[in-house]
Amino acid sequence: MRKKSSPQSEQEGHPRGVDLAEVEQLLAFMEKHGLEEFEYERDGIRVRLKKPSTHSQNATRAFALHDVHAAPGSSHTPAHGVPAASQAGVHGLSASAHVPEDLHVIKSPIVGTFYASASPGADPFVTVGAQVTSGQALCIIEAMKLMNEIESDVSGEIVKIFAENGQPVEYGEPLFGIRERDKK
């Protein structure tokens, strides 16, 4: 590691003596080749450029996970990619990646167990293809022995049901995909 001239420089990440014109050139180079991240070192000066990712959160996560070092337990082999999934069937990642862009997604407002119908054996509240109106009950999430009805906040057609009857869901987990009616 290079010697720091003052203790204060430790607090800042700015490399000194960087030529702005050179940075402009590098940015143009990144643009030309469609690069999202670029690192460059010469004469003891290191430049790292990173553009906001187009894949947003999921990409950031994947990147962050590989960048873990010097943390407790880092010697532990990362045997499984996403920790959640496994036994409880709870997903650590929001499934937003699988949602067609034009769908309105109803997400679970609480942690609990998803039930498609009001009681065992009864018909489900909704099925794929059903027309629903805003305020209509779509399912029940059971949390701490309480049955919470989850209502639709839009009117439209149920295109996708993400959760299965009896499945545990976490906060923010997608439950329904709805194609909105009369969307201006």
Add this chain to the structure above:
Amino acid sequence: MFRKILIANRGEIALRVLCACRELGVSTVAVYSEADRNALHVRFADEAICIGPPRSSDSYLNIPQVISAAEIANVDAIHPGYGFLSENANFAEVCEASHITFIGPSPEVIRLMGEKDRARQEMAAAGLPIIPGSPGVVPDEDAARKSAEEIGYPLIIKASEGGGGRGMRIVREKRDLVASFQTARTEAEQAFGSPNVYMEKLIERPRHIEFQVLGDRHGSVVHLGERECSIQRRHQKLLEESPSPVVDAKVRKKMGDQVVEALAKIGYSSAGTVEFLREDSGKLYFIEMNARIQVEHPVTEMVTGVDLVKSQIRVAAGEKLADVVGPIEFRGHAIECRINAEDPDTFVPSPGRITAFRVPGGPGIRVDTACYADAVIPPYYDSLIAKIIAHGRDRSEAIARMRGALGGFVVEGVKTTIPLHKRILADPDFAAGKFDTHFIERSIAVSAK
């Protein structure tokens, strides 16, 4: 032993609990807010469940969400860490009602320790010394004179409803008593709408000394020596060490035995900390008890060789203290520096993305952290980035190792308290062990200007 534990916390303490669980062969469930999607406790736990939006009140403090997560993951115990729900008696009760073991003391004991006044009375009755004071509100001048005779000078008059220095008067001599008493009442009335004041012995140049204890569910309690936590700013601890430079083996044994006896009386059954103020004369006064694991627990682990978190889990599972810890021995000296994402001079929090992160190592160095390069310190929670713990044969070796470790710790992207710790460790009074709880304001903050 438990099969599966839910860790109702985040940051370094969540990882610390995870470590202990792994050693014990217990599977782990992490819970997290949307702000912590990329956090390491989520990454390293066997399962992870999102329990709410970033705000603590909607996620880490949301009891129904945490219990629901525990139910869908089918855990048999919950470790609350420190902060958040760790000293919430109601949460401990809900756990009990849901047939989930709360890894901590009983709800009754948590509730007792949460009511500071009642805790002081109970502990005094159990044999611990408390700061001499008036029996409640001092109604008039005659009562003030009577109480002052009993307490002695100097004393302090405080507003019953108050705080923050208003309605407070220090009285050094008898002739100032009546005038100060009247001024304090007037100030209290104006500031808090009530003229009620009480009186207490003034502890000058106080040091914060605390005893680590561990109890089991069979009535046994042990102490694991003391920690010196006088290096604070705004009542927040910054640097802790064990043993205290001013507590010798005789005092340790005498006070430790008293603490153990008092806690056995109330049936304390987990890890906890009994806090004292020490006055110049060397006398210790009980102020409060923290009924949970503490941030600074590693210094005690380093000098005793006892894994406190693992022990806490084992006693919660019903194991006996004698099997869990055995006889306690003290070896060497340990210091902990809390590295916060804060401006080292103004103490203003400095959340943001960590761009570079390099932790120190070497003989006697331990680093507890949940940070990594490219991690984001969210603005919603506390600003702790890492704890560095240095252990040495004696205090001077521990200080030397800590100075080396601070020099080799690189954090870029956010401001940290590393420069402040370097100044503390370079201070001759600190090296000589001569300091009290006003050390930072007096010595360090001034010299920084």
